[in-house]
Amino acid sequence: MIGPAGEKAAARAAAFARRATAHAAAGGASAGRLSEVLVGYRGVPLAGYMPIRSEIDPLPAMxxxxxxxxxxxxxxxxKARPLRFARWEPGAEMRDGPFGARIPVREEPVEPEILIVPLVAFDLRGNRLGYGGGFYDxxxxxxxxxxxxxxxxxAYDxxxxxxxxxxxxDERLDMVVTESRVLVMS
Known part of the structure; x- marks a missing residue:
């Protein structure tokens, strides 16, 4: 019998493979729908992420x-602590942070009201599977x-x-944006 940790590991492995295939096929231009969504929230403090590995790239929308x-x-x-957020802008001087994600050299604190959340997998009910550290939850x-x-x-479709x-x-998502659609959770 596979326990909860084994189930998550198996689900992650399958999702990582699907994401890697989608990332290779995408060619980098996948943030258009995210930009469309964010237009409705101009001026609201938000946090995105610096993409690593095969994560879909939010930088154009950011x-x-x-x-x-x-x-x-x-x-x-x-470990086991909530994330902090540092102000980012195009051209900001960056340095390597934990897990390979880049962070601003100058860490000016930001408290976002919108979070663009990276993920490994999602479902149509707003649930997500992350990397397992619980940081976003x-x-x-x-x-x-x-x-x-x-x-x-x-995410990719x-x-x-x-x-x-x-x-x-696990914290639910309010919305999922992919390269082709916007899913609003009820």
Whole structure:
């Protein structure tokens, strides 16, 4: 019998393979729908992410948003801790951070009201499967305890899955944006 950890590991492995195939086929131009969504939130502080490995690239949409308001990127504060966010803008001087994600050299704090969330897999109910560190779940719980915080999963269509293994601490997404569609969760 496979336990919850084994189920998540198997689901992650399958999703990573689907994401890698989609990433190789995408050719890099996948942020158009995300840009369209963010136009409706101009000026609202948001945080994206610096893509690593085969993650879909939000940087073009983040650059557009930065022309109208504050944009941050995540900074890992430590194991089992929520993320911090540092202000980012196109051309900002960056350095290597944990897990290969780049972070600004100058860490000016940002508290986002919108999070663009990377993921390994998602379902049509707003659930996501991440890398397993719980960083975004802790962060969303902390931010949502203070104010309404919109969580937008950004992924390739190929990352959609059914029957994701879930835990009680998993935070749901409000929306998922892919290269071809916008899914708003009820």
């Amino acid at each position: 650059a557009e948003a930065a022309a109208h308001g504050v944009v941050g990127v995540p900074v890992i504060a430590g 802790r962060t969303l719980a902390r931010l949502r305890a203070r104010r309404a915080t919109l969580a937008i999963g950004f 190929a990352q959609e899955a059914e029957d994701l293994p879930l835990e009680p601490t």
